[in-house]
Amino acid sequence: MSGPVSRPAIVSALLKKEFRAYSRDTIWLLLTLLALVAIPVAFLFLPDSVDESLTLGVAPPVSSLVEDARETLKGMGATDEQLAELDEADFTEEQEGLLLVEFETEEDLQRVVAGELEAWQTGSGELVLRDTEADEDEPEDAEKVSVSIGVAFPPDFIAAVAAGRDDVKVTVYSFADVPQEIQGAIESFVREAGYQLAGQELPVTIPEEEFVMLGEDRAGDQVSLQDKFRPLVIFMVLLMETFSMASLVSTEVLQRTVTAVLVTPARIGDFLFAKTVFGTFMSLGQALIVLLIIGGLTAQNWSLVLTILLMGSIMFTGVALFVGASGKDFMGQLFYTMLFTIPLLTPTFSVLFPGTAAGWVRILPTYPIIDTLYAAMTYGTTWADSARELAYAAFWLVVLYGAGLFTLRRKVASL
């Protein structure tokens, strides 16, 4: 006869049983391994930068327009220094969201926009045109530039406008898939250039930029899709574990193995505790593995990120206990779990869109988890910044985990 067994020993034995059962469940084991490999690989294919600029073709080159209008510009008050600056300026360098691609002739620009020619830009900024119909080789060490819209100025544009001629015509070449608002903006842009050259001041006063820009100016430093998806991917890993955990619990209920466990010295509390520890360990462990592979932890955010991940994994364990308590067969369980996880998944999409999430999304239990995770990983928010969200997440954690424990306890007691 052996003596009484300690509670930690019982829980430890139950945990060993959980790990054994999980490793024998080949389908979930394989899917887990597949997810751990596939998720980081898919993540690598996401763009790590944001292209927020408009590419605009211009013919002839700006330097040529300036050269032809040197005397006119002088007459308008331009100094030699200003003209020298214009000579040296590289207009093909991207600035403030506008990338200019300069063409020597209007015909080149027209054919590139129409898709008859391809425009390639070399490392030194030189433009190479490739005739697609003639099946020419792609230029080496050059990158293809997509020019769907361009402006062809008359060579004497500056002088003609400054002289107040009324027959100045500018042609905007546009491919049909260019959005209407961009085409309209380019037309407006050309007209405004004309007004400025004609010396017609703006009919309004414009405040200083510092009064116009609201919030931190992120131009050129926008959050990339990869950065947006990083917290989303980690969150998905936590959520996916709900399926396997719910399946394990459901199998125990369906096959009534839990009743066998309870005829041993193990109590129902030990059973529930072991399930909680196992579920939390599995989801948190996988999330951490993926997090280490795709990055996202910094010296500033690690404690906050790990805390919110722990809260998320316990929350999803609670959901898994609740769903698994229904004791359905595999297919039934799968679709029943989906019924609960889809609403919980909804807040993750809010991070993909600009601005604040809709009110109904913000009341969902998982919103504070994904919101805090996103803010900490993307903007480096601190514990103090996230206090309100953490308190809200803690509230839902207690509710969902409590519901899971209560439901499974009742179910086990009824078996």
Next chain:
Amino acid sequence: MSLSRFAKILRKDLALGPRSPIFLWMILLPVVLTLILQVAFGSLFNPEPRLGIVDEGDSEITAQVEQMEGIELTLLDDAEELKNLVEANDLDAGLILQPDFDEALRAGDQPELQFYISGESYASNRIVLTVTTLDLVREIEGSEAPVTVEVVSYGSAGLPISMRLVPVIVFYALTMAGIFVPGSSLVEEKEQGTLMALLVTPVKIGEVLAAKWTLGLVLASTMAAATLLLNQALGANWAQVLVVVVVAGALSSMIGLLIGTFAKDSTIMFGVVKGLGIFLFAPTLFYIFPEWPQWIAKLFPLYWVLEPIWTVAIMGGSLADVWVEILVAIGITVALIPLIGLVARKVQTEMAAR
């Protein structure tokens, strides 16, 4: 094969089927995906610049912006609310038009343009909204533009992303109703022992399989057609669309039947569907990314049903345009019959040996 026994099994499946959660998902998924992909992700792929206006008078600028295409306009009453929305990046830019703004412009008083830009807005959106606003201001002021702008357009506009996503939604409708429903129905019969019970009666395995296939065919065709209707892709040529949809239902249901016959239990079936997932899903990607080499899509079986749906339902083509694809799809469907027969015989032998 007895038609009466076949009809009885089919009637039983149709009567008991709705109790399964898969039926619920089969109906819900196309609706949910349509909402997510068309409403939510449609704007993610093609975000329009968002401008908010507080018009304290009755400015023509507001009326002009309201008529513009490609700019998402939000009219607000409170200037502070507008600034908050711009700062939170709920709007790319905001414009506050004081009372008598237009009159002040015309009188040459140079009123202040209260224009705010969100720090998180994209640079391209800032340019679009800023130059558009300035152009409208010039127009209201009444000054004549010193240049004439002529627009020359080339090519034809590509399909919007919302239409290119339709094959993805149709794919899920076919997968749920055509593959999951007949497959899981067969597997559940195996797991619960009802298949063995059926086979000790005069019912033949062929009759069971035919009933399950017909169940998948009817549901997959119905759900695919409903999905097209939901996505406004069931036009005047609806009769031809129904033909391609039935062909799609026939093939997907045959694939479901093959998986259901092969899988011993639900876990294996789920694993097989999951494993085959990317192989079945792959052709839909070629509609989202038309610049990819299209011949690759032909390597995947569901291409041969998705292409006719694409051509006839979305592009407005006719059956004559896709007769080759339809023949290939029918060919694959017929070719799967002996394979299913072979697996079914093996399963029957195994059951008999128990």
